[in-house]
Amino acid sequence: MFSFKITRIVCKNIFPSHFVNRRVLLLQSLNFTLRNARPDLLQSLPYANSSSSHHTSPEESTSYKFTKDTAKRLPTDILAKIIVAGLVGLLSLDLSFAWYWSKNNERLILKTLEKGTKPEAAVANEELVKRPLVVEHLKRIFNPNKNVSNYYMICGEHGAGKTTLTKIASKEVGKGVIYFDVPENPTIEKFGMALGQVLNFTFEEHISFTAQLINKILGIIPGRLNGFGIIFDNKAFDPNFSFIEKPRLEKWERVLEAFKRTSTLYKKKHDRPPVIIYDSISLLIPKYLEILDTLQDGAKKGADKREYVVVFVTSEGSVPGRMEQRSAWSRAKQPVIEIGDLSEEESMEYLTKKRKINEVEAKKLYKLVGGRIVELKSVADDFIAGQSFEVIKQSILTKVKKKFDSANLLRNQSNHEAGKRLIKVLLDSKEIDTDLFREYFKDEKYNEVLEANVFAYHPSRDCITFQSRSIEYYIRENVNIFIKQEL
Numbered sequence: 041m042f043s044f045k046i047t048r049i050v051c052k053n054i055f056p057s058h059f060v061n062r063r064v065l066l067l068q069s070l071n072f073t074l075r076n077a078r079p080d081l082l083q084s085l086p087y088a089n090s091s092s093s094h095h096t097s098p099e100e101s102t103s104y105k106f107t108k109d110t111a112k113r114l115p116t117d118i119l120a121k122i123i124v125a126g127l128v129g130l131l132s133l134d135l136s137f138a139w140y141w142s143k144n145n146e147r148l149i150l151k152t153l154e155k156g157t158k159p160e161a162a163v164a165n166e167e168l169v170k171r172p173l174v175v176e177h178l179k180r181i182f183n184p185n186k187n188v189s190n191y192y193m194i195c196g197e198h199g200a201g202k203t204t205l206t207k208i209a210s211k212e213v214g215k216g217v218i219y220f221d222v223p224e225n226p227t228i229e230k231f232g233m234a235l236g237q238v239l240n241f242t243f244e245e246h247i248s249f250t251a252q253l254i255n256k257i258l259g260i261i262p263g264r265l266n267g268f269g270i271i272f273d274n275k276a277f278d279p280n281f282s283f284i285e286k287p288r289l290e291k292w293e294r295v296l297e298a299f300k301r302t303s304t305l306y307k308k309k310h311d312r313p314p315v316i317i318y319d320s321i322s323l324l325i326p327k328y329l330e331i332l333d334t335l336q337d338g339a340k341k342g343a344d345k346r347e348y349v350v351v352f353v354t355s356e357g358s359v360p361g362r363m364e365q366r367s368a369w370s371r372a373k374q375p376v377i378e379i380g381d382l383s384e385e386e387s388m389e390y391l392t393k394k395r396k397i398n399e400v401e402a403k404k405l406y407k408l409v410g411g412r413i414v415e416l417k418s419v420a421d422d423f424i425a426g427q428s429f430e431v432i433k434q435s436i437l438t439k440v441k442k443k444f445d446s447a448n449l450l451r452n453q454s455n456h457e458a459g460k461r462l463i464k465v466l467l468d469s470k471e472i473d474t475d476l477f478r479e480y481f482k483d484e485k486y487n488e489v490l491e492a493n494v495f496a497y498h499p500s501r502d503c504i505t506f507q508s509r510s511i512e513y514y515i516r517e518n519v520n521i522f523i524k525q526e527l
């Protein structure tokens with residue numbers, strides 16, 4: 041009975057409730073077995089051998105009483121020892137298991153870093169404009185020396201070719217380069233799973249009961265106590281097992297922690313930091329600013345410790361503006377890398393040599409959309425599919441008109457007059473300072489107009505331009521609305 045109580049007390053205090061039942065059953069059955077085995081056990085002990093003697097002297101009687109008492113107590117002592125030994129065994133098993141899983145994750149990530157993710161660009165080789173200067177520049181960044189103390193930002197308008205060139209350069213460097221593209225319509229769960237998949241992180245971290253228990257007793261916040269090593273650093277704690285409020289780590293945070301730990305090992309082994317590229321980070325805005333900020337803070341930390349290099353790839357929307365305002369911006373390499381449009385020569389080469397369009401038509405298409413590769417590809421596809429230049433032109437101009445509409449720049453819309461004045465200046469100077477732009481569109485209008493993609497912000501030069509050639513084309517086609525003074 042007493043031993044049964046011990047079993048219950050020990051179990052209740054050591055194991056979370058959902059484990060108690062199973063362990064109590066196990067120990068209860070052990071208890072039962074020993075109690076049933078008691079006669080044999082006692083017989084095998086010399087002082088417990090009462091045999092069948094009926095004559096008992098007073099000494100014998102005392103000795104008999106002593107033996108009986110001892111015999112009564114002994115199984116309890118043995119049982120207690122067995123329980124303690126069992127518990128020590130279980131705890132060591134638990135700790136070793138947690139350690140093993142944590143190490144296993146590091147092993148897998150290290151392997152991934154050593155191989156590199158080598159992403160494939162989605163452009164057929166025969167259609168690819170090589171852009172060797174940009175690719176070489178990116179390759180130098182993806183192949184850092186051991187003392188690099190910055191992180192990087194690659195910017196460019198939508199469809200300028202950032203993803204394609206980043207993938208090409210990271211595949212060519214290969215080892216030590218992780219390419220991660222933020223999934224579309226991200227959620228916290230989706231983001232974490234995708235990041236885990238890229239790094240080959242298994243989410244099967246073992247939950248150390250021992251660590252949980254000690255946390256419970258000491259009130260330690262999971263993952264914040266490093267001195268106890270991997271068990272506490274494991275962070276795979278059962279969020280329900282606590283009396284105190286504890287921050288629960290999300291999947292993406294667990295992956296990032298494991299990546300950081302593994303980067304230290306990688307740097308030690310290869311004498312250079314690994315590189316992690318986060319592409320399409322604008323998808324995190326506006327809902328997941330917290331993730332973006334954490335990634336930026338992590339990038340600063342990695343740079344300061346020289347243990348890993350972070351590269352952000354983003355379109356020129358509100359992301360660079362936000363990142364620039366944070367203190368972590370001080371470690372971003374300046375100027376930011378900007379991937380611009382193809383030159384006229386590159387664009388003509390693409391249309392005539394890669395897409396086999398005759399020179400006259402190619403020139404007209406280039407004048408319509410300029411060197412933005414995504415637009416060049418689109419008009420080339422349409423032209424090759426048999427559409428006339430006029431039809432293609434109308435379709436492009438309709439798309440541009442929609443952008444003007446959402447920026448409220450059309451006739452009788454709220455930003456029309458300020459927009460007209462700005463357009464005149466921009467047609468002459470091609471770019472204006474951001475401060476000057478703010479004088480046309482103040483406060484919330486600033487973002488409203490910029491986000492409509494009529495104008496583009498360039499962080500590397502802190503200036504504003506038209507967003508693309510097709511915007512200028514639309515303005516020139518609508519001189520009456522935007523340029524001529526109304527009588």
Ligand SMILES: Nc1ncnc2c1ncn2[C@@H]1O[C@H](COP(=O)(O)OP(=O)(O)OP(=O)(O)O)[C@@H](O)[C@H]1O
Nearest residue numbers: 163167168169198199200201202203204355413414
């Ligand atoms: N160098 C190139 N040669 C040929 N086609 C290209 C090249 N670069 C990009 N493209 C094509 O242009 C399109 C846009 O490219 P990409 O996705 O790399 O642009 P992006 O700047 O990453 O765009 P977003 O900002 O929307 O992510 C793709 O269809 C791609 O196949």
Ligand SMILES: [Mg+2]
Nearest residue numbers: 202203319320
């Ligand atoms: Mg992209």
